[in-house]
Amino acid sequence: MNKQLKTAIVTGGSGAIGGAICQKLADDGFQIVVHFGSNAEGATKVVEQIVSGGGNAIKAAADVADPQQVRKLFETAEEAFGGxxxxxxxxxxxxxxPIVDLTIEQFDAMVSVNLRGSFLTAQEAAKRIGCNGRLIFISSGLAARPMAGTAVYSATKAALDAMTVSLSKELGERDITVNSVQPGATVPGMFEQSGDDAAEKFAAMSPFGRLGHPDDIADVVSFVASDSARWMTGxxxxxxGGSMN
Incomplete structure (x- = not known):
């Protein structure tokens, strides 16, 4: 969809949804920085797939909860691709x-990555993205309809939706759009980490009778990142798949 050569950073780019987003944006003509936290092998595969298809991509490791590492991630992108x-x-x-069983370490891990990490990434993006840029949060359907056992995760993702509205007002003067995409149950994806049949329950709730695929999410991100979405922000x-209706 994008024909001009641009650069995109995708955090969590080594996972299923992140990898699909990287591939789709590369197909759109973006140069891609595939960020990963610990899954170097997954990031390497994504980069290899993009490069084998004629695109440009590099991988970059960073702890998104560490401001210095987030800053270095953006510097790496600028050094490789110019901006x-x-x-x-x-x-x-x-x-x-259940909340009575959730440890403080598990709480801290979700807040650290999902909220602190997203904040630090967005903050650095706000400093460095040029005019007509795009900032896109990947939220979750659980932000809109939390399930039992997802209190903290749902709260961290709902925070991203609130951040989206606020930052759209801050960055609009530079023609930067800020939007949030809320995936429903997607496989492979986060629902596989839940250890129960939550994903299957969500599949039954969709009029299509299936779970989402990473490409379903990537296609929407592709549009939001495109010039065609210039009048959509916040x-x-x-x-x-209609499962939240």
């Missing part, structure tokens, strides 16, 4: 369990 035009804030983690877009 940053779009940032997809996708890195996240989930622990699903929006949270549900991509859930």
């Amino acid at each position: 940053v035009d779009a940032v997809v804030v996708n890195a996240g983690t989930i622990t699903k369990c 929006q949270t877009i549900r991509v859930d």
Whole structure:
């Protein structure tokens, strides 16, 4: 969809949804920085797939909860490709369990990656993205309809939707759009970490009778990152196959 050569950073780019977003944006003509936290092998595969298809991509490791490492991530992108035009804030983690059983370490891990990490990434993006740029948060359907056992995860993702509205007002004067994409149950994806049949329950809730695929999410991100979405900002877009209706 994008024909000009631009650069996108995708955090959590080594995972299923993140990898699909990287590939789709590369197909659109973006040069891609595939961020990863610990899954170097996954990031390497994404880069190899993009390069084998004629695109440009590099991988870069960073702890998104560490401001210095986030800053270095953006510096790496600028050194490799000259600038940053779009940032997809996708890195996240989930622990699903009743609140009485949730440890403070599990709480801290979700807040650290999902909220602190997203904030630091967005903050650095706001400093570096040029005019007509794109900042896209990957939220979750659980932000709109939390399930039992997802109190903290749902709260961290709902915070991203609120951040989307606020930042759209801050960055609009530079023609930077800020939007949030809310995936529903997607496989492979975070629901596989929940350890129960939550994904299957969501499949039954969709009129299509299936779960989402990473490409379903990536196609929407592709549009939001494109010039065609220039008049859309501050929006949270549900991509859930109608399961939340």
